[in-house]
Amino acid sequence: MTGGADSPGYSSPTTIRRRSVAAVVVGLVGSVALVAVGSYWSAQATGRFLVGVGVMLAVEVLIVRRTIEVTHRRAGPQRLTLATVVTIHRGVVLAVLAGVLALENPTGTLVWAPGVLFALAASLDAVDGAVARATDAVTELGDRLDVELDALTVLAGATAAVVAGSAPIAFLAVGLARYCFVVGTWLRRRRGLPVAPLPPSQGRRLLGAAAMVAICLALLPVPGPRPSWYLTTAVMVPFLLNFGRDWLAVSRYPS
Structure with missing residues (x-):
């Protein structure tokens, strides 16, 4: 990839980190609201849910920051594209999944939530790639974040499957x-x-x-x-x- 730090369409690592974290937070708030609406959880269950979300989100923020820094050193300035934002929001879905998995013995429609959320996170892997190709916005940063989120998705899902006895x-x-x-x-x-x-x-x-x-x-x-x-x-x-x-x-x- 070519282009200097002042090239149009490119951002500094600090700017990308801020926008990436902002995208995660905005998406997380919306996702948590959707999951929580209509659910009558006890304070204890809500606390477990938020702890699960918070732990996964903290891991993802560290991954995003590290990936941005490594990519900037190796490939120079990067664009924060729509496809990359979609990739980051896969992490939002994983954070909500972690919150649901932290609940003890979910009942009703919530028993379907882990599988559905995992399927959504996995499906977004195809979406971000399609968006990148459609908008001619394939970047080194997007590729690296995609690989990192793939790995985290498989690790979270495999761990959940083992814990569930499946x-x-x-x-x-x-x-x-x-x-x-x-x-x-x-x-x-x-x-x-x-x-x-x-x-x-x-x-x-x-x-x-x-x-x-x-x-x-x-x-x-x-x-x-x-x-x-x-x-x-x-x-x-x-x-x-x-x-x-x-x-x-x-x-x-x-x-």
Whole structure:
């Protein structure tokens, strides 16, 4: 990407951070209002909901800030595009999901909320990409935030599925795989070892989509814990094998 700090359409990291946080806060207020309207929660339940939202939001703000700073250092000034705002609002949906998951034994229509919110967060992954292409506004910042929100979405969903008993505890490895991969490559660079570029793979995208579908079903009341347990296990095995293959590729094995 080219263009100096004063190029039209580009913003400083501070400006982007402020706008990004503002977008998250505005979207969060609206989302929390929609979830809370018509719900007759006790003060204790409301407190748990807000704690879950607050913890996830704090994590996301740190991710957004860090991603903006890293992108600015490596790729220069960036635009805050409509597609990037859509990506950020995926984090808003995840924050509301965290709040709902913090509730104990939700009843009524709320039992559908985790699966529906996860499906919405996962669906927005396709929306932000389509918006970026339609508006000719693909940026390095948008790409990096998209990857970070993808990883956080899978981690949150996998954790929720395991806690609900709809996935084996080993399924947590699906949510942690990307973070382990990043830490592993960072450690190799610190040790002066080679890290090869990750080769393109259509299978990687298909397995990611399969993991999203399996998690979504695991968070819904149907098909139920037992079928979901088998489904998440069936998806987990090829997903982790593919990550292992990717690790061998970037580690240049066999040498």
